[in-house]
Amino acid sequence: MSYIAEYLWIDGTKPSAKIRSKAKVISDSEKPGIWGFDGSSTNQAAGESSDVVLSPVMVTPDPIRGGDNKLVLCETLLTDMETPHPTNTRAKCAVVAEKYSSFETWFGLEQEYTFFEGTQPLGWPDIGFPAPQGGYYCGVGADEIFGREVVNKHLQACIDAGLSIAGINAEVMAGQWEFQIGPVEAPKVGDEIWLARWLLQRIGEDIKGPKGMPISVSFDAKPIKGDWNGAGCHTNFSTKQMRSSFEACENAAKSLGEPGKPELHIANYGVGVEDRLTGAHETAKYSEFSYGISNRGASIRIPWQVAKDGKGYIEDRRPNANCDPYLVTQMIIDTVCTSASK
Ligand code: ADP
Ligand code: MN
Numbered sequence: 001m002s003y004i005a006e007y008l009w010i011d012g013t014k015p016s017a018k019i020r021s022k023a024k025v026i027s028d029s030e031k032p033g034i035w036g037f038d039g040s041s042t043n044q045a046a047g048e049s050s051d052v053v054l055s056p057v058m059v060t061p062d063p064i065r066g067g068d069n070k071l072v073l074c075e076t077l078l079t080d081m082e083t084p085h086p087t088n089t090r091a092k093c094a095v096v097a098e099k100y101s102s103f104e105t106w107f108g109l110e111q112e113y114t115f116f117e118g119t120q121p122l123g124w125p126d127i128g129f130p131a132p133q134g135g136y137y138c139g140v141g142a143d144e145i146f147g148r149e150v151v152n153k154h155l156q157a158c159i160d161a162g163l164s165i166a167g168i169n170a171e172v173m174a175g176q177w178e179f180q181i182g183p184v185e186a187p188k189v190g191d192e193i194w195l196a197r198w199l200l201q202r203i204g205e206d207i208k209g210p211k212g213m214p215i216s217v218s219f220d221a222k223p224i225k226g227d228w229n230g231a232g233c234h235t236n237f238s239t240k241q242m243r244s245s246f247e248a249c250e251n252a253a254k255s256l257g258e259p260g261k262p263e264l265h266i267a268n269y270g271v272g273v274e275d276r277l278t279g280a281h282e283t284a285k286y287s288e289f290s291y292g293i294s295n296r297g298a299s300i301r302i303p304w305q306v307a308k309d310g311k312g313y314i315e316d317r318r319p320n321a322n323c324d325p326y327l328v329t330q331m332i333i334d335t336v337c338t339s340a341s342k
């Protein structure tokens, strides 16, 4: 007998990479091995040769096909089989995480996203707007909740795939939701975020909205302009030291505000971050760094429970929904651990 391995990889699309996949039939006596694809069709052709190597980094049960079938998340390499492809940000993240492995860093990412049916957010009227924000966050009822079937199927699929999914909730804008992955170390948390993003989009293909069209997923940071919340990817972070000391948590927050760091982080937190971090809608303005206990209007929030317990983690509220989780986690490790090593 054979099984189907769905190979997944991150492409080179700019300004925000996409996840791609294709399937391979493998004899059940074999493990998923190295494979390849045509990089000229994914914005990944480097120079003369368009062949890109797929090197598996994570294999999970396939909750969509079931049975013995697998999902195979890969990193991309050049044909020398060892040099990371220029679009492979995972490799760099792994190097930085390894350099600071003694810090035992953990990440919990809150991935927000917006469902669409055709050109409108799911549940929105064709013309005009739904009722203003206020009742949608963690709401219930067909007048306020759109897409729960996809959300629940996705949650179960993530569990079945063995991902560290921590929860889900409906968000502030109608049709917007969130799932959380973690706490997990980097780069694994990035692997899991990408797999969970793919599962969400894949499940939406098979479920129709009220207008009869299948449900698509947008990771756009500000899908609807105006008085509607954007979509972020709050990044919760701790080191071993922070998990036992409040001072270490506060120092981590301060280090993210050291000269040059706010600009550097913002520039790598996803396209359109300036449109989302306006200072309104539970955000701090992108150009003004701040941190505070329990403050959802700060760049960095120290949860009240952390202040109460005197230990824990901090939340970087700045990354966009469309961020590269390998890049975001790499930058936080680099900034916080370099500062703590001084
Ligand atoms: P919010 O109140 O901001 O909506 P969530 O409950 O959505 O918070 O997400 C908080 C996330 O923080 C969880 O997904 C969890 O994985 C993560 N987390 C909890 N403890 C730690 C820790 N010590 N280090 C890193 N992340 C953590
Ligand atoms: Mn949350």
Ligand code: MN
Pocket (backbone or CB within 6 Å): 110, 112, 171, 178
């Ligand atoms: Mn949220």
Ligand code: MN
Pocket (backbone or CB within 6 Å): 110, 234, 315
């Ligand atoms: Mn949050």
